[in-house]
Amino acid sequence: AQKVTQTQTSISVMEKTTVTMDCVYETQDSSYFLFWYKQTASGEIVFLIRQDSYKKENATVGHYSLNFQKPKSSIGLIITATQIEDSAVYFCAMRANNAGAKLTFGGGTRLTVRP
Amino acid sequence: GGIITQTPKFLIGQEGQKLTLKCQQNFNHDTMYWYRQDSGKGLRLIYYSITENDLQKGDLSEGYDASREKKSSFSLTVTSAQKNEMAVFLCASSIGGGRYAEQFFGPGTRLTVL
Numbered sequence: 001a002q003k004v005t006q007t008q009t010s011i012s013v014m015e016k017t018t019v020t021m022d023c024v025y026e027t028q029d030s031s032y033f034l035f036w037y038k039q040t041a042s043g044e045i046v047f048l049i050r051q052d053s054y055k056k057e058n059a060t061v062g063h064y065s066l067n068f069q070k071p072k073s074s075i076g077l078i079i080t081a082t083q084i085e086d087s088a089v090y091f092c093a094m095r096a097n098n099a100g101a102k103l104t105f106g107g108g109t110r111l112t113v114r115p
Numbered sequence: 116g117g118i119i120t121q122t123p124k125f126l127i128g129q130e131g132q133k134l135t136l137k138c139q140q141n142f143n144h145d146t147m148y149w150y151r152q153d154s155g156k157g158l159r160l161i162y163y164s165i166t167e168n169d170l171q172k173g174d175l176s177e178g179y180d181a182s183r184e185k186k187s188s189f190s191l192t193v194t195s196a197q198k199n200e201m202a203v204f205l206c207a208s209s210i211g212g213g214r215y216a217e218q219f220f221g222p223g224t225r226l227t228v229l
Binding site for chain 2: 035037043044045046047050091100101102103104105106107108
């Protein structure tokens, strides 16, 4: 069975700083895919970034990047130069190869960016 | 681009009632999903379908039925609404078998049981 844990329930940072959100996962599968999603205050959920387990390079998209530490089963989301509109709930998710199309989500981290 | 439409946006039912939620997508995606999100919590998978007429149970399927009669639509039925089922139900879709492709989400249906 797969499990995804986000221990930080909420984080508050000043605008234009860098923030890291933690995520650890559990799986017996050697091949898996890790995702981060953002849920805005309106409830909209959008995909941000993905890391494939077989890739050593950390994924980067815009001002989002990942800190993939495979031996620690950890996939942190880093947001650089945060903006007010980055305030949202961020979900980490995993899809293991043997789980087919099934995605397992963490509980989420609420990020507040202060001016 | 495409869009996922969920109807209704708000659904109010009585305890014990059978309630149906609908989802339509025009991405031409193969895989569709239903999730439940309780207030302040993460998403839990109820059902998913990798193709027309396919149904796969998620972690929270008890108390729910699903139907995928067309590639573009996926329905979820709450078989007997309970007071502790007040939540937002989210529909999502992804390309192919969904293993490595990101999911696109609909706006949700908010269920209230009186």
